[in-house]
Amino acid sequence: MLSIIGFITILVVVGLLLSGRLTPMIPLVLIPIVGALAAGFGFEQIGDFFNEGVGNVISVVVMFIFAILYFGLMQDAGLFDPLINKMVVWSKGNVITVSVASVLIAAVAHLDGSGASTFLITIPPLLPLYQRLRMNPYLLLLLVGGSASVMNMLPWAGPLGRTASVLKTDVTQLWHPLIPIQIIGLVLMLILAIFLGFREKKRIEQKYGVIDAQAVVAEVLEKTKDETSEKNQLARPKMLWFNVILTIAVIGVLVWGIIPAGFAFMIGFCIALPLNYPQIKDQTARIRAHAPNALTMASIILAAGSFLGILSGSGMLNAIAESTVQIMPGFVGPYLHLVLGVLGLPFDLLLSTDAYYFALLPVADQIGSGFGIDSLSMAYSMIVGNIVGTFISPFSPALWMALGLANLEMGKHIRYNIFWLWGISLILIVISVLIGVIHI
Structure with missing residues (x-):
């Protein structure tokens, strides 16, 4: 009976999440409470489950709040602008180098872990360049989205935070084994950019002839400069190198693991804010500008902690796993993580x-444990297999914004992307097995 209630609880939560009619926090909080009450648990017990669940994710919540505030502040101060402009100049309008630059610019832009800001930073300056060079705009979204998806393995980007809250582990420790996979993923995206760039260059020359690329770059840069005059009021060019060094130091501390990730971003933010914006009204304005994103992500993680705490504490997850193991074919079980x-x-x-x-993930983890699959292997397999496709999902609000900015269609975007990104995903899974990130 407990497994049936657990299945129904999860199915209702998934259904409401997919419906798009409610913010994720609402079903994650309310539906498990109803399920636990139906299973015979009282409010006092449910409160204990909640406390345990939230306690497991609080460090992730702190990290998200201050990581979003920190990188939002760095974007306001113009940390990434010079690098992006130099990459556009470096491309010289060559279709292949423009493709490579698209991957690199997206990787830098996604350091804040936000898909929406990544597309806002990359598409406005790059889309006119693609259009004037007669390049396919769907190629732009493929390269930017694929690169940002690989960068989405960063601890503060979302998927790892969610995974850490499920596994009740430290998010930076979860990230460390994925760093080589992340690097290899970016290399694969660069190789893909070169290959598709050659193909696109051939198509353009056959259809339109040779284009004056240098003149195109100069025109696009001048237009972009005029359009960003309002943003430049927040830029702090004199603080550029200080912000670069501080950001490298914060990320270095994360990799080193000497202090918790949330604490590192908290310190970095508290140093950067008054030095970039000495006036208290400006400091308050910067916090208010980025607090909505920070609190939205934090509220979802806290709600997920409640959800997982109730499902785990009530025994629903164990019951679901035991029931599934009984009906699953034995030959599939030991390789369930690879299948997923x-x-x-x-x-x-x-x-x-x-x-x-x-x-x-929590259901798969419980089932996999019955076949001897350790939780980290299950998690890494599901992360690596899924994350490259982050921005082909119709459930990604940031992608819809990107399609709007580029005036493109979802269906064509998926068809253009899925073959290449799924291929990279499968290659990364094989590499993860070979280097021991995923165990068989």
Whole structure:
């Protein structure tokens, strides 16, 4: 009976998450409470489950709040602008180098872990360049989205925070084994950019002839400069090198692991804010500008802590796992993590990020443990298999914004992307097995 209630609880939560009618916090908080009451638990017991669940994710919440505030502040101060402009100049309008620059610019822009800000930073300056060079705009979204997806393995980007809250582990420790995979993923995206750049250059020359690339770059840069005059009021060019050094130091501390990630971002933010914006009214304005994003992510993680605490504390997850193990064919069980990893990217077309990590992962982890699959292997397989397709998912609000900015269609975007990104996803899974990140 407990497993049936657990299944129904998870299915209702997933259904409400997919419906898009409610913010994720609402079903994650309310539906498990109803399920626990139906299973015979009282409010006092449910309160204990809640305390335990929230206690497991509070460090992740702190990290998200201050990571979003920190990188939002760095964007306001113009940390990434000179590098992006230099990459556009470096491309010289060559189709292949423009493709490579698209990957590199997206990787830098996604350091804040926000898909929306990444697209806002990359598409406005790059889209006119693509249009004037007669390059396919769907290639722009493929390269930017794929690069940002690989960068989405950063601890503060979302998927790892969700995974850490499910596994009750430290998010930076979870990230460390993924650093080589992240680097290899970016290399694969650069190789893909070169290959598709050659193909695109051939298509353009056959259809339009040779284009004056240098004149195109100069025109696009001048237009972009005029359009960003309002943003430049917040820029702090004199603080550029200080902000660069501080950001490298914060990320270095994260990799080193000497202090918790949230504490590192808290310190970095408290140093950067008064030095970049000495006036208290400006400091308050910067906090208010980025607090909505920070609190939205924090509230979802806290709600997920409640959800997982109730499902775990009530025994629903164990009951679901035991029931599933009894009916699953024995030959599939030991390789369940690989099966889910291979199907991870197609799951992006069926499940939202919250449903994938908060509903599917905990159930898969419990089932896999019955076949001797350790939790980290299950998590890494599902992360690596899924994450490259982050921005082909119709459940990604940031992607819809990107399509709007570029005036493109979702269906064509998915068809253009899925073959290449699924291929990279499968290669990364194989590499993860070979270097021991995922165990068989």
